[in-house]
Structure formats: C-alpha cells, structure tokens
Amino acid sequence: xxxxxxxxxxxxxxxxxxxxxxxxxxxxxxxxxxxxxxxxxxxxxxxxxxxxxxxxxxxxxxxxxxxxxxxxxxxxxxxxxxxxxxxxxxxxxxxxxxxxxxxxxxxxxxxxxxxxxxxxxxxxxxxxxxxxxxxxxxxxxxxxxxxxxxxxxxxxxxxxxxxxxxxxxxxxxxxxxxxxxxxxxxxxxxxxxxxxxxxxxxxxxxxxxxxxxxxxxxxxxxxxxxxxxxxxxxxxxxxxxxxxxxxxxxxxxxxxxxxxxxxxxxxxxxxxxxxxxxxxxxxxxxxxxxxxxxxxxxxxxxxxxxxxxxxxxxxxxxxxxxxxxxxxxxxxxxxxxxxxxxxxxxxxxxxxxxxxxxxxxxxxxxxxxxxxxxxxxxxxxxxxxxxxxxxxxxxxxxxxxxxxxxxxxxxxxxxxxxxxxxxxxxxxxxxxxxxxxxxxxxxxxxxxxxxxxxxxxxxxxxxxxxxxxxxxxxxxxxxxxxxxxxxxxxxxxxxxxxxxxxxxxxxxxxxxxxxxxxxxxxxxxxxxxxxxxxxxxxxxxxxxxxxxxxxxxxxxxxxxxxxxxxxxxxxxxxxxxxxxxxxxxxxxxxxxxxxxxxxxxxxxxxxxxxxxxxxxxxxxxxxxxxxxxxxxxxxxxxx
DNA sequence: AGCACGCCGACT
DNA sequence: GTCGGCGTGCTC
Numbered sequence: 212x213x214x215x216x217x218x219x220x221x222x223x224x225x226x227x228x229x230x231x232x233x234x235x236x237x238x239x240x241x242x243x244x245x246x247x248x249x250x251x252x253x254x255x256x257x258x259x260x261x262x263x264x265x266x267x268x269x270x271x272x273x274x275x276x277x278x279x280x281x282x283x284x285x286x287x288x289x290x291x292x293x294x295x296x297x298x299x300x301x302x303x304x305x306x307x308x309x310x311x312x313x314x315x316x317x318x319x320x321x322x323x324x325x326x327x328x329x330x331x332x333x334x335x336x337x338x339x340x341x342x343x344x345x346x347x348x349x350x351x352x353x354x355x356x357x358x359x360x361x362x363x364x365x366x367x368x369x370x371x372x373x374x375x376x377x378x379x380x381x382x383x384x385x386x387x388x389x390x391x392x393x394x395x396x397x398x399x400x401x402x403x404x405x406x407x408x409x410x411x412x413x414x415x416x417x418x419x420x421x422x423x424x425x426x427x428x429x430x431x432x433x434x435x436x437x438x439x440x441x442x443x444x445x446x447x448x449x450x451x452x453x454x455x456x457x458x459x460x461x462x463x464x465x466x467x468x469x470x471x472x473x474x475x476x477x478x479x480x481x482x483x484x485x486x487x488x489x490x491x492x493x494x495x496x497x498x499x500x501x502x503x504x505x506x507x508x509x510x511x512x513x514x515x516x517x518x519x520x521x522x523x524x525x526x527x528x529x530x531x532x533x534x535x536x537x538x539x540x541x542x543x544x545x546x547x548x549x550x551x552x553x554x555x556x557x558x559x560x561x562x563x564x565x566x567x568x569x570x571x572x573x574x575x576x577x578x579x580x581x582x583x584x585x586x587x588x589x590x591x592x593x594x595x596x597x598x599x600x601x602x603x604x605x606x607x608x609x610x611x612x613x614x615x616x617x618x619x620x621x622x623x624x625x626x627x628x629x630x631x632x633x634x635x636x637x638x639x640x641x642x643x644x645x646x647x648x649x650x651x652x653x654x655x656x657x658x659x660x661x662x663x664x665x666x667x668x669x670x671x672x673x674x675x676x677x678x679x680x681x682x683x684x685x686x687x688x689x690x691x692x693x694x695x696x697x698x699x700x701x702x703x704x705x706x707x708x709x710x711x712x713x714x715x716x717x718x719x720x721x722x723x724x725x726x727x728x729x730x731x732x733x734x735x736x737x738x739x740x741x742x743x744x745x746x747x748x749x750x751x752x753x754x755x756x757x758x759x760x761x762x763x764x765x766x767x768x769x770x771x772x773x774x775x776x777x778x779x780x781x782x783x784x785x786x787x788x789x790x791x792x793x794x795x796x797x798x799x800x801x802x803x804x805x806x807x808x809x810x811x812x813x814x815x816x817x818x819x820x821x822x823x824x825x826x827x828x829x830x831x832x833x834x835x836x837x838x839x840x841x842x843x844x845x846x847x848x849x850x
Numbered sequence: 851a852g853c854a855c856g857c858c859g860a861c862t
Numbered sequence: 863g864t865c866g867g868c869g870t871g872c873t874c
Binding site for chain 1: 862
C-alpha cells in the first residue's frame with residue numbers, strides 16, 4: 212500500500228545538517244505545516260527543530276516519530292522558508308540546518324531561565340535638526356503603498372539624514388526592519404524611530420542577554436512589536452508582511468559575517484525584500500561600489516537629496532615634498548594642529564599601525580620578520596617584545612641582527628607607540644592614546660568627550676575613527692599614514708580608503724580640516740576625496756574594476772581548506788580539470804598560509820563571469836576535492 | 851587487558 | 863550540537 216504523503220515530513224534542526232524525514236502521528240497531522248516548531252528524537256535526545264516541508268526520503272530505514280508540535284502558527288512563515296532555501300543554495304556548502312541556526316537565536320530552540328534584566332538603550336535626545344524635503348522620498352512612499360518590491364539607494368548627505376529619513380518613510384501600522392551595522396549605532400538611531408513607532412518598536416542585537424533576546428523574539432512573534440531595529444541578525448526577524456527593510460550605512464563591512472556561515476546582511480535584506488514584496492532602502496553617505504553599479508543598471512532606484520551640508524576641507528599633503536620635523540608629522544600638520552590647540556579645539560591624529568616600530572639592521576639592511584609568515588615583525592617598547600600582527604607570535608626582542616649578527620638594530624617606521632613619543636616631543640602635550648589594548652581594558656565609551664579628560668590631542672588607530680562618536684567636534688584631524696590603507700592587497704582597498712577618510716570628516720567642525728599625509732597624492736582616490744566628489748571616484752573605480760574583471764564585473768568565491776589530507780598535487784589536478792573548457796573562469800592560487808594553529812591552509816580564489824558559472828565550478832571543484840576526506844573546507848561567496 | 855582521552859562522522 | 867565508535871597510549 213502507498214504511504215500517505217502527509218504521514219511524513221522533513222524536519223530541520225539548528226545544526227550543520229540537512230533535513231531528516233520523520234513520521235507524523237495522526238493527532239498532529241493537522242498542525243504539521245511548514246515552518247512549525249517541533250520536538251523530535253535525534254540520536255538519544257529530544258531536540259527542537261522546524262518542519263521544512265514534504266518528506267525527501269520517506270523510504271529511509273529507522274524513521275522516527277515527531278514527539279510534539281508547538282504553537283498554532285508557523286514560527287517561520289513561507290517567505291522566511293524561501294529565504295532559508297535560497298541562502299543554502301547561494302552560499303553553496305551551507306547545510307540548511309546551518310542556515311536555520313543563523314536565522315533564529317538559540318533561545319528559540321532551548322529553554323531559557325528566568326528573564327534576566329540587562330542594560331537597555333538609553334534614549335538620547337537629538338539636538339541637531341535635519342531638514343528633509345519630503346517630495347524626494349515620494350517614490351519610496353509610493354512603492355510602500357503599492358506593496359511592491361523595489362530597492363532604493365539613498366545617497367545621503369549626512370549620517371543624520373539617514374536617521375531622520377526613517378521618521379518620514381516608516382509606514383504607520385505596517386511592519387518594518389531597520390538595520391544598522393554595529394550595536395553602537397542603535398542608540399544613535401533609536402530616538403528617531405521611537406518618536407514614530409513608540410511601543411511597536413523592539414531592539415534586536417547580539418549584545419542583548421539571552422533573556423532579553425527571547426523576550427524581544429516573543430514580542431515579534433506575537434505581533435506586539437512590528438518594527439525591529441537591530442544589527443545583521445535582525446534581517447531574519449520573524450515579522451509577518453514586512454513592508455519596509457532599511458539598511459543604514461549600507462557600505463559598512465560589519466554587515467558581513469566573518470565566521471560560520473559567511474553572508475552579507477545587506478544582500479539578504481534585498482533578497483528578503485524581493486521575496487516579501489517590500490520596499491528596501493539602502494542608505495549611506497558613501498554607498499558601496501556594488502550598490503552604485505546596481506543603481507546605474509537601474510536595478511536600484513537612486514535617490515540623491517540635493518541638500519547642502521557644509522563639510523570640512525580635505526587637504527592632501529605630499530610627504531615627498533613636505534618638510535617633516537618629526538617622523539610622520541609634516542610641518543603643515545604641526546602648524547595647523549598648533550593653531551587649533553591655541554583656539555582650544557580638540558584635534559585627532561590617526562595612525563593605522565599598532566606597536567612602536569619595525570627593527571632594521573643598520574649594517575645589512577634586513578628587517579626582522581616572522582619565521583612563519585615572513586612579514587615584518589613589530590617591536591613593542593613596553594615589554595620589549597617582537598610580535599607578528601598576522602599570526603600573533605610573540606618573541607623577546609633580539610639584541611643583534613638575525614641575518615648578520617651585528618648589534619646595530621634601529622627602529623624604522625612608526626607605530627602608535629612611537630607616534631605618542633613624537634607628539635610629546637613636538638607639542639609638549641601628552642596625547643590621549645586609543646587603541647585596541649585600551650578598549651579591551653576599558654569599556655568603549657559612548658561619547659569621546661567622556662574620556663578626553665581635558666586632553667587636547669587624541670591619537671588612535673583606525674578603531675578610533677570607526678567606533679568613537681563625539682558630541683564635541685574636532686578642530687582638525689590628520690591621517691598620518693594614509694598609504695597603508697591604500698596599499699592593502701585587496702580589490703576594495705581604494706573604496707575602503709575613501710570610506711574611512713570621508714567618515715572622519717563627520718567628526719570635524721564645519722570649517723575645520725582633514726589632512727591626509729601620503730606619498731602618492733596623485734592617486735585618484737585622494738584626488739576625488741579632496742573635492743568631496745564621490746560620484747567621480749565611483750566612475751573611475753568602476754572603470755578599473757571593469758579592466759581587472761573584479762566585482763561587480765565578476766563573481767568571486769574564496770575557497771579555503773586545511774587538514775591532514777591537504778595535497779598540493781591533487782589540488783593542482785582538480786584546478787586543471789575545473790579550468791579545462793571553461794573560459795569564463797579564472798582560478799587564483801592556491802596560496803598556502805599558516806593558520807594560527809600552525810598547520811597549512813590552502814586558499815583559492817574563483818573568479819567567474821556569472822553567478823551561474825561560479826556556482827557550477829565551485830560545486831564541481833568541491834566534488835573533485837571531496838574524494839579524499841579530512842579536509843575542512845570553507846567557501847565564502849562575494850568575499 | 852583495561853581504561854582514559856581525543857578525534858571523527860553520523861544523526862531520519 | 864551531541865553522541866557513540868574507534869584508535870592511541872598509558873597504567874595496573
């Protein structure tokens with residue numbers, strides 16, 4: 212006799228595993244709908260999971276029976292199930308269970324103890340007012356009322372504009388998701404949304420305690436709250452009928468996950484919007500190159516408010532010509548800094564390098580490098596150590612050169628520790644130093660002026676420029692080693708440099724200046740930065756990406772693997788096979804790098820003309836590679 | 851032989 | 863994630 216299809220269902224657990232087929236007892240079949248939360252025996256215990264849908268393997272032997280079905284309506288509505296399936300496919304080696312684990316916090320599947328209280332975001336009154344021309348947002352409103360999918364790219368004139376815009380477009384009574392890249396951004400955005408959403412608003416991010424998070428999830432599932440403000444996890448908030456998804460500071464790389472399932476919440480937001488038929492609003496002062504390109508191809512609708520906002524001057528200093536009274540400090544920067552200090556203004560120096568300096572031998576000219584990674588080691592003056600910034604190796608500083616044995620090792624280049632010394636010498640002022648060591652010891656302050664303690668010079672690594680916000684604006688700022696940003700071996704380095712430098716201008720008074728010290732002032736990034744001309748920068752950057760066939764003109768996948776069965780010969784063989792007859796595919800590597808544990812890690816970059824080709828090639832390559840075990844393979848799509 | 855420990859693969 | 867199976871190596 213044929214088994215009734217409804218007797219069996221596929222269940223997905225929040226673990227790195229595909230769906231498993233279970234029998235459904237007759238008294239539960241009426242509620243056995245896709246997306247329902249269920250309890251089912253897995254190995255020796257009862258585990259919670261969700262029903263994915265029709266049975267994929269009803270003939271499997273040893274099928275067990277579902278223990279219970281929880282609730283009356285699905286935890287994951289059809290759109291989120293669709294998104295889950297899409298993600299498992301798009302990110303290639305993602306088991307559906309792993310996607311599920313990333314979609315819902317673990318409290319959903321495990322009991323939580325008494326609801327613990329933690330700190331909640333404080334409402335801070337925003338004293339700055341932004342004028343917004345509502346007409347310019349009429350296209351978004353129109354789209355919202357029609358309930359159609361459309362993605363808008365708002366090239367905002369200021370960060371404040373992005374927040375204020377929300378109050379104009381948030382639809383009354385309808386559900387919405389508002390994403391910010393980092394937890395610190397939540398308190399800046401919250402007052403604006405609270406003003407319009409009130410009790411309908413709930414906050415969702417990884418800084419919440421388990422209790423708070425399950426409380427938030429409860430409010431979302433029950434429908435008590437239908438506006439969710441949060442970090443990338445909020446893109447999966449189980450809201451019904453999402454009408455608006457806003458991604459603020461959309462260019463920000465914090466939307467990417469670095470570990471586990473690698474995804475970009477901005478891309479997920481667009482796909483969820485497409486599935487849910489909602490309006491997606493990506494906004495940024497400097498939108499990502501991909502988004503700009505999508506707006507040029509009319510995939511996104513570009514909105515560019517014509518609002519005048521007075522911005523600080525950006526001045527590019529050619530360090531080849533500049534007189535440098537101290538290393539990394541040009542005469543111009545010193546003079547401008549002194550005049551700011553005289554006016555009682557705060558100033559900031561940014562140096563993108565930790566430690567004191569590198570050590571170079573005067574005799575043979577060799578620089579001390581890491582034995583494993585062969586990159587220059589950094590000398591730390593405090594504990595007289597030599598450290599590798601890549602693998603983290605720490606050694607005592609040597610007395611003599613490892614190459615020639617001479618005792619004349621001298622510091623070359625300047626890290627933050629050495630800059631601190633230089634600044635003390637030049638200005639006779641103790642700067643306030645902010646780097647990752649300091650942030651580990653103290654909490655990250657909400658406001659920079661809370662910790663300046665009357666100090667006028669702030670010196671920090673780029674952490675400072677990203678994390679810290681200040682109510683008191685700076686008189687001037689200087690990026691001391693701008694070239695170290697640009698010289699990163701990454702096709703996004705120019706874009707990132709523009710974003711980072713431009714981001715600093717938000718912290719400077721109108722009428723103040725940002726100084727950029729560089730040895731390549733003619734570089735197009737600096738040329739356009741000087742004119743605040745992001746559009747021209749994008750045009751030129753897109754030209755270059757097109758020439759080099761980098762995204763958005765190609766699709767990339769980064770494949771890494773390690774383990775005892777790594778084999779260079781077989782890897783090469785698999786590469787040769789995958790390349791044969793596929794002209795639209797390019798494979799860069801393999802490059803072998805040591806991991807932090809000391810074993811070898813292979814990495815390969817697949818570059819294909821189309822997404823389809825990339826997927827096909829990566830899957831085929833993994834099959835070829837999969838014939839031998841003990842490989843720990845990871846695939847990052849759009850790395 | 852007896853057992854502790856760690857790694858690996860399967861889980862319906 | 864979490865369990866059992868199995869190999870390694872140490873101890874009685």
